[in-house]
Amino acid sequence: MTDGEFDRISELLGRVPNDFELAVFSLLWSEHCGYKQSARLLGRFPSEGEHVLQGPGENAGVVAVGDGLAVAFKVESHNHPSAVEPFQGAATGVGGILRDIVAMGARPIALLDSIRFGDLEQPHQRWLFSNAVAGIGHYGNCVGVPNVGGECVFDPAYKDNCLVNAMCVGLLPADRVTRATASGPGNLIVLYGATTGRDGIGGASVLASQELSDEAADKRPTVQIGDPFMGKKLIEVSLELVELGHVVSLQDLGAAGLASSLSEMAARGGAGVDVHLDRVPQREDDMVPAELMISESQERMVAVVAPEQLEAVQAVCEKWELASAVLGEVTDSGLLRCFFNETEVGSIPATLLTDAPRYDVARTPRARVERVDQKAPTEASPDDLLQLMGSQNIASRAWVYEQYDQLVQSRTVRRPGLDAAVLLLSGKRGLAVSLDGSGRMARLDPRIGGSLAALEAARNVACAGGRPIAMTNCLNFGNPEKADVGWELAEAIEGIALACEAVDVPIVSGNVSLYNETDGESIHPTPAVGCVGLVADVHQVPGRWNEGDIVMQLGSGATRLDGSEYESVCAGISGGELAPLDLAGEAALIEALWRVAPNASLLHDVSLGGLGVALAESAIFSGMGAELDLSWDAVTLFGEGIGQAVVACCPEQVAGVQALGVPSKEIGQVGGGSLLEVEVNELASMYAGGLPKVMTN
Numbered sequence: 001m002t003d004g005e006f007d008r009i010s011e012l013l014g015r016v017p018n019d020f021e022l023a024v025f026s027l028l029w030s031e032h033c034g035y036k037q038s039a040r041l042l043g044r045f046p047s048e049g050e051h052v053l054q055g056p057g058e059n060a061g062v063v064a065v066g067d068g069l070a071v072a073f074k075v076e077s078h079n080h081p082s083a084v085e086p087f088q089g090a091a092t093g094v095g096g097i098l099r100d101i102v103a104m105g106a107r108p109i110a111l112l113d114s115i116r117f118g119d120l121e122q123p124h125q126r127w128l129f130s131n132a133v134a135g136i137g138h139y140g141n142c143v144g145v146p147n148v149g150g151e152c153v154f155d156p157a158y159k160d161n162c163l164v165n166a167m168c169v170g171l172l173p174a175d176r177v178t179r180a181t182a183s184g185p186g187n188l189i190v191l192y193g194a195t196t197g198r199d200g201i202g203g204a205s206v207l208a209s210q211e212l213s214d215e216a217a218d219k220r221p222t223v224q225i226g227d228p229f230m231g232k233k234l235i236e237v238s239l240e241l242v243e244l245g246h247v248v249s250l251q252d253l254g255a256a257g258l259a260s261s262l263s264e265m266a267a268r269g270g271a272g273v274d275v276h277l278d279r280v281p282q283r284e285d286d287m288v289p290a291e292l293m294i295s296e297s298q299e300r301m302v303a304v305v306a307p308e309q310l311e312a313v314q315a316v317c318e319k320w321e322l323a324s325a326v327l328g329e330v331t332d333s334g335l336l337r338c339f340f341n342e343t344e345v346g347s348i349p350a351t352l353l354t355d356a357p358r359y360d361v362a363r364t365p366r367a368r369v370e371r372v373d374q375k376a377p378t379e380a381s382p383d384d385l386l387q388l389m390g391s392q393n394i395a396s397r398a399w400v401y402e403q404y405d406q407l408v409q410s411r412t413v414r415r416p417g418l419d420a421a422v423l424l425l426s427g428k429r430g431l432a433v434s435l436d437g438s439g440r441m442a443r444l445d446p447r448i449g450g451s452l453a454a455l456e457a458a459r460n461v462a463c464a465g466g467r468p469i470a471m472t473n474c475l476n477f478g479n480p481e482k483a484d485v486g487w488e489l490a491e492a493i494e495g496i497a498l499a500c501e502a503v504d505v506p507i508v509s510g511n512v513s514l515y516n517e518t519d520g521e522s523i524h525p526t527p528a529v530g531c532v533g534l535v536a537d538v539h540q541v542p543g544r545w546n547e548g549d550i551v552m553q554l555g556s557g558a559t560r561l562d563g564s565e566y567e568s569v570c571a572g573i574s575g576g577e578l579a580p581l582d583l584a585g586e587a588a589l590i591e592a593l594w595r596v597a598p599n600a601s602l603l604h605d606v607s608l609g610g611l612g613v614a615l616a617e618s619a620i621f622s623g624m625g626a627e628l629d630l631s632w633d634a635v636t637l638f639g640e641g642i643g644q645a646v647v648a649c650c651p652e653q654v655a656g657v658q659a660l661g662v663p664s665k666e667i668g669q670v671g672g673g674s675l676l677e678v679e680v681n682e683l684a685s686m687y688a689g690g691l692p693k694v695m696t697n
Contacts (some may be wrong), residue, residue: 061508466533488571
């Protein structure tokens with residue numbers, strides 16, 4: 001908190017805040033909770049659409065998906081905690097996003113994660129990565145929610161600030177969206193779940209709203225500790241309370257604990273809340289009021305309950321062996337009033353806490369990232385393809401996702417491994433889900449990078465047969481008080497907005513993670529975008545290509561090697577200038593993909609590694625090669641940045657693909673055991689062994 005903000009608080013209160021009130025303000029007015037640097041920029045996102053039931057402003061976005069069903073989904077970050085203590089940081093990131101979905105009255109049905117670390121050749125990065133993956137798997141597996149997708153990227157830019165973004169998707173009746181609003185003076189505030197301790201105190205302000213430094217290890221006590229088995233009970237209790245109509249509203253306790261949840265509920269409802277902190281069930285007997293108010297102990301929820309429903313709520317909690325306590329009641333005062341042993345320890349208008357200062361970020365475009373070596377190779381070779389397939393950023397992610405339960409709940413139609421996953425909704429209808437980001441590309445051009453993240457998420461969904469209907473995002477950036485980072489943030493937001501407008505898909509939820517810097521060194525600007533799409537018939541989701549299928553390249557535009565994985569891995573070159581985007585053409589490609597999906601044997605998005613890698617992945621996934629009419633031109637095979645896809649279909653369907661209205665080109669036919677002069681078995685061996693090899697160094 002700045003001196004100016006302290007003066008502003010004193011002015012708004014008409015007095016100097018006491019220590020308790022100052023502790024509450026310091027967290028609620030942090031960037032993590034208050035979005036001081038980003039709120040004005042986020043209004044640029046389109047957030048309305050035919051499917052939208054709840055847009056930004058609640059715990060998660062909600063979209064209608066037909067048959068009386070709705071889907072709640074959101075992505076959030078747990079970056080700084082994971083950099084300090086990767087297992088618990090990543091695990092509690094999963095726990096937190098699960099509670100966001102549950103607070104909407106939805107049952108979580110899928111998790112996805114986007115994670116980024118430094119070069120795995122470094123032992124510390126392997127330790128961070130392996131423990132974060134273990135934490136994600138531990139929490140998700142224990143609560144019984146499948147982890148079905150995401151991405152992992154390795155780049156020296158993330159060596160001191162790893163990124164752990166977790167996305168959750170939940171299912172609920174469309175007419176039963178639960179919102180976190182305190183309403184009805186006299187209604188009771190009930191806290192239930194785990195007991196409260198000192199774990200996580202100051203986590204939002206200490207870790208997520210300032211840069212890290214060499215003393216990061218000293219902040220390990222501010223990382224929350226998760227208990228997934230308690231989390232599972234919390235999910236079941238919350239959903240039972242909603243289904244039985246026992247609660248008016250729900251709110252999870254995440255960053256800033258009770259301080260955040262109670263003030264947000266009161267402000268949304270235009271109400272006040274009186275809370276008695278001495279009634280909070282505690283693990284440690286000597287906790288003081290401020291600690292009880294801002295503790296970020298996990299697996300806790302707050303419910304607004306009508307007095308006549310209290311006994312029924314307590315009975316449900318007792319059945320599941322969860323502690324519960326009536327902390328206070330809703331009032332019409334507009335104040336968040338806090339008491340301890342009947343003594344008032346703080347009184348703050350709730351809207352002052354939720355209405356943090358809003359700043360316009362300074363914006364100074366930074367210089368273009370020039371290539372280290374302007375003489376980029378133009379002729380590639382089979383050895384280059386093999387090297388790419390075993391590289392850290394392209395090799396199979398099976399080492400990661402095989403640690404996750406992908407099938408629990410029996411909704412998973414398409415597992416991780418190629419583009420989006422697919423979940424069964426009802427009847428034969430499904431939901432395609434994907435989570436994708438850009439870092440290296442956004443470093444070269446943050447506006448194009450923002451667009452590419454959104455477009456790739458939508459393309460992946462379309463390649464699984466899903467018509468994209470809504471998106472969520474997590475914006476991971478450095479210190480926004482620096483003008484070049486402020487420019488990156490604004491440009492990336494504009495890029496995402498332009499892409500969403502082009503494909504006519506709204507952003508319904510999201511998160512901002514700033515101050516991802518250590519000792520002045522920032523991460524790449526890294527927007528991550530999640531997308532959900534409706535699949536008309538899960539029996540027609542594209543799978544593997546078949547012998548005799550025609551292989552086609554769909555999409556137009558000239559790719560470039562600038563910023564590509566090929567230049568980084570095979571030539572040690574970085575920098576350059578990205579190709580301009582044709583957003584109308586990108587939108588047409590996405591529509592063509594989901595329309596052609598029922599008649600295609602295989603669809604695969606061309607992204608990291610370019611066309612050559614997409615073809616190799618298709619061959620590995622299908623267990624069969626193809627005879628291709630392609631030269632070893634590096635730009636053609638490994639260029640990136642322009643929307644393209646690989647389509648394989650039987651000869652009778654070629655005319656239908658060509659009639660889609662987007663550029664298409666026949667490039668070969670499926671058959672044989674090789675691809676681009678390399679045996680598929682050899683490609684598969686390099687692809688499968690890439691991560692296990694480096695992780696056992």
